[in-house]
Amino acid sequence: MTGRGYLGEFELMLLLAVIHLGDEAYGVPISRQLEKYRGKDVAIGSVYAALERLEAKGLVDSMLGNPTPERGGKAKRFFRITKEGLRQVHETRRVLTRLWQSIPDLKLEAPEEIR
């Protein structure tokens, strides 16, 4: 069902945001979560495009809410992670953790010899 066994950076962030938000996961809070942790603006359109891609891969599900007046009569679309999505997040985390453990402590400054 999945096209490949690993997730891209943005996809992983989206899946983590969806897990973190739980039942409140729709476009606005998801993009706010990303903005909060990434520290830069996120286009909601690209969030939806990536979520569509994840839905096509079977990593998330979505459903519509009722229209509300503060949204101009437009419905919210709630997202939920699937079992396959959760499995892939765990897998990616495991790989990344192993990779990080194999690397000694890194400092933010560049090494002296490179300067």
Added chain:
Amino acid sequence: MRRREAPPLARWALRHLIVGDPNEALDGDLLEVFRTGRSNGWYWRQVIAACGVSWCRSLYDRGHVLVFALLWSMLSPVWYATINGIEVFERASQTLGLLWLPLALIGWTSLHAIFLWAGLLIYLAVHTVLGKPLQRKDLRRAFCIVPLVFPPVYGATFLMANLYWYSLPGLAHAKLAATSWGQVSDLGILPLLIRFPYLVALLVALWGTICRVGYDVNPRFVDSVAGWTPTEPDAITVAPMPESTAIGRFLALMVVAGLVNSMIVALLLCRLPESQTASLTSLCLRALVYVASGVLGGIAGSWLYWKSPASPLRGGSPVPFTLFALTCAAGWVWVPAMMLFSEQVSAATAGAAMIGAFTLATGLKCATYFVFTPAQPQTPQWERGELFAESLYRPPFELHGYVIALGLFAAVVALASRSNYTAAALLAMSAFVFAWKNTIPRREAVEGKVQLKRAVIRVASVAVPAILLTLWALLDGVAHRNEAARARAATKSDARPSAYVAPNPKASFSESEIGGYESVVLWPYPEKKQIMSPLAVDDSMLSSETKRPLIIRFDGLYWFLQPPSKRPGLDAHVAQGTPTKVNIESNNAIQLVMDAHQKLSRAIWTAQCRQIEIEVENRDNKAGLVSLGLLLSDEDSSSKKTVYLGQQPIITTEPGHFFFKTKPVFETLRFSLSANAPIRKFNEITVMFLPDIEHTFVAPKIAIRQFELFPR
């Protein structure tokens, strides 16, 4: 407190410029964040990003379609050359007579469609081999779309190529390669123009076969509802598909299809009577038949789409076809009059188009009101305190008002520049939008029979003035034609025994009151006390011993044509004058082509001539570069060979050297003739005036003075 509203244009863009169905959730999300205090600039940035992402995604999903269409259309010049080589067309045209045109159109479309269908079959085979078979419905749709898309795209490409025949570099003398491989690998302008309609037809046909996994078609969406309870449990519902939008789009497509079909029928059938003294009764009958044929053609076009496999209305429609056809017929009745006026290059074309569009829009709005309008009328939702905060009436933003105003303004400009087709399209668009927005349909629901009865009465009441307008177009056309025939007869009465008909000095442009000509031949005034060519060619001048040039004073003809004509027709207007003293311009938005032809009494051997100089007289005060192209031809040889010596710009027309001229400027242009030219001798010199866009519709006031031929 008034609620903040997002920029209307940005909201419109979000709904209409995103690929696929509008994303309601994204629309709502953006509005929700915007109302928390974000700026208009932020909203615009989000909309642009959303549109960009959706377009990129759509293209990415269809990358293989694009690659396949490009590859298959690369082969199309071979197929094109094969079809062009079939000689049965010419024989059939002589045998079948009038029936030839529709049969040829069907046969031509089928032949080109065969190539495209073969491409679709190969695409299907590749998908099947790769284990990704296409849906049968999509394939059927693709096969049906190909012959519908190819002819209009080919026609538009052909029209554009003709309009810019001399402006696009290399097009005027482009030829297809002789071998199949050469045709496939050639990336010149002509093969690319040939490939374009095939590429577009394939792309349009295959575009819909890629079904993007969207929210509304995802089966997991419905499955996931059960067993999942978010924070708004009772609020969660499955949003219905926006069916009215799809139906509305298809109805609009059918209106356009019917209109195009009606125009094709009118173009093929609507002709002025052959007789010069047609009776009023026969003209009335003719007008009646034309209007009826226009309506029937339109109905047939719409019916074909209504019954096509891709139609969403086959399973049931909110508007019965009879009612839809009768409603549209009220607009199509004006098409024959419009076509007759357009053949006469009359500004009344725009008037007829405007009336037709207005009638069509009012009828459609009334007939489809209950399809697109919600059952319950929307009433404003007043918030607490808002009634007192809103003390002044604020008129709503109406984008269509600007569209109508701009359309009217542009139409007036187009009419002033005699672009009748552009003016007709703009006025029709403005009238349609105005009528659509301002027609107030009856709110009460009526029975189908009553609606039909009303539609019949409406068509009948509209048909009477439409027939009268068609009759007027016929009367005006006959009068115009008779006047032109009289003028031609007067012109040809002084015909002199020459290859061309000599002009009557009385038929000068300043005295002519006739609206326009299909082509014009100008015969320059002979200058006094000069020996006129064709000169007896002095062989000694081009002999090996002499270096003196041979001077030939220009006394040939100037041709003023419009593509696709390559020479003046039998009805060409012949007059005396030079281009520097007459005003010739196109009045039908088709490019004007100007050539000068000098016939020589004796052929000159190319081996004896190394260079040709052309002296021109420039009195043109319209800015814009004009170049001259030189063509030498041997009219005596059986194959009528030609050699093109390239083009040279006239320096005084270049942007840096242009100035307003109070007296003529003389200039000499030089063209080298290779000893290895593909012709051995020539007896005609053709000078082609190659203007830029400024002189596309106006002939430059530049005349040829003389040619100087230099010996080797």
